[in-house]
Amino acid sequence: MVGNIARDLGLDKNTLKDRKYRIVSSNADPLFYVNPNDGVLYVSRKIDREEVCAQSSACVINVKTVLENPLEVHYVEVEVVDINDHEPIFHEKDKKLEISESVLPGARIQLKAALDRDIGQFSVQQYKLSNNDHFRLEVKDKGDDGKIPILVVQKSLDREIAGSHSLILRALDGGKPPKSGDMNILVNVLDINDNAPAFPKHDYSFTLSENIPLGTIVVQVNATDLDDGPNGEIVYSFSNSMNQNILNLFDINSMTGEITVKNLIDYEERDKYEIEIQASDKGLAPLSTEKSVIIKIVDVNDNAPEIEVTSFSNSIPEDSRPGTTVALISINDLDSGLNGKVICSLNKNVPFSLSPSLQDKMFSLVTKSPLDREKQSQYELTITAKDADRGLAPLTTEKSVNIKIIDVNDNAPEIEVTSFSSSIPEDSRPGTTVALISVNDLDSGLNGKVICSGPEQSKSLSICRAALECTSLAVLYWTRLSFY
DSSP, X not given: OOEEHHHHHTOOGGGTTTTTOEEEOSOSSOSEEEOTTXXXXXXXXXXXXXXXXXXXXXXXXXXXXXXXXXXXEEEEEEEOOOOOOOOOBOSOSXXXXXXXXXXXXXXXXXXXXXXXXXXXXXXXXXXXXXOOSSEEEEEEEOGGGOEEEEEEEOSOOOTTTOSEEEEEEEEEESSSSOOEEEEEEEEEEEOOOOOOOBOSOSOEEEEEETTOOTTOEEEEOOOBOOSOGGGGOEEEEEOTTOOHHHHHHEEEOTTTOEEEEOSOOOTTTOSEEEEEEEEEEOSSSOOEEEEEEEEEEEOOOOOOOEXXXXXXXXXXXXXXXXXXXXXXXXXXXXXXXXXXXXEEEXXXXXXXXXXEOSSTTEEEEEEOSOOOTTTOSEEEEEEEEEEOGGGSOOOEEEEEEEEEEEOOSOXXXXXXXXXXXXXXXXXXXXTOEEEEEEEEOSSOGGGGOOOXXXXXXXXXXXXXXXXXXXXXXXXXXXXXXXXX
8 A cells, every 4th residue: 555645635535436536547557556445546566666767866656546527637646765675786797907017106997887776875885995005996976877986006016026916896885784796806017108198188078969960970089198109009998987878879989089979869868978088008008097078968859749638538418518628638748948848729610628737738628618519519629739949840749539519408399380271071081181290300319309299179180290311290180080
């Protein structure tokens, strides 16, 4: 049980079942269901927060509940709270590093971060390095991209004294007790090459429009190395700390330092990327320098509005009052800013209108004037949603709904002949036709069926009714052989 939402919303639980209290969901296997007998919200299947919300900082599931007669819509937000059910894992269990003995204390080697599917305090919170005299550990906090361990040389290396160093890097999350994962680091000490590549700029920052063509050059970075020969030749690459999602979107030319787009950029997925560039020389013990490149993504209007029609009644009585709700309309646009602002409209010259809801991008389709089935028995409505697109080329979506008007008995029968005269022989037999009377009713079904009868004071005449396809035909005939 999640909670009693009927009680929290102040709903009468005795009417919930008759009003068909339920959850409206496009998911074939929804996470929740509501009991119409008491209004209690229940979990319908196991919820895996990492499956539902991935690495999102807040996992909030929106639940839409509906009651009928009269129509009411209530929105419930359910937050799924994380538990510490995953331990940190390193991409590489064993890592080999080659470091020149000429590296000065303070040199930094960035390592690949451990991954933890949990979030917040249950994600990776700290790193620890096994005790040693030559290295210490620093941690760089990159916000949403997590914490990055950096190995720092704190004492000069001497290959002749120690040709290698074995270290253990441990990642711990914030659970109580914490879960942990280890990576074994083997540092091989090599000779010479005492200058690392250097970037001329302190910061690199650029803007990039989403959906830009593949192969577009974003930026070209350039580093220099004071060493000669292979020790001064530079190779460019992405840092080991780079997220795989970023690696799928961008590429770098190892020789020129050109960063290009290799996959479609979508602003709706992410509006900024921080790319770590590494420049390494070709020495026997390569030296490298990292530099961050910030790429900000600019939104373009590439998503048309989406129209969702819920609680739709495809028929309505013709005597419905103006303001009667026919359906609920939800509008959504994945773009941001003005590109995501949506104007919703209805085709003209129809007795219906769209009424905005207090909920953003929600409308009610209601009647705006009296209906008359005899004038028009059904309406084909076109709902149009158009975004703003900063005044450029808006994207438009249309959805058609058909509404049938139900007949009510609001028309009296009409008799075409109200009086007549007729002569017949006095020896006419009973059943002889005296006159034909045409009767019509504009209503349909049983409301349009007509029953005719003659005057009660007449003892010689009666009415016989015969139904035709379009009108009712009444036949006046003799019931006796003579008048009284």
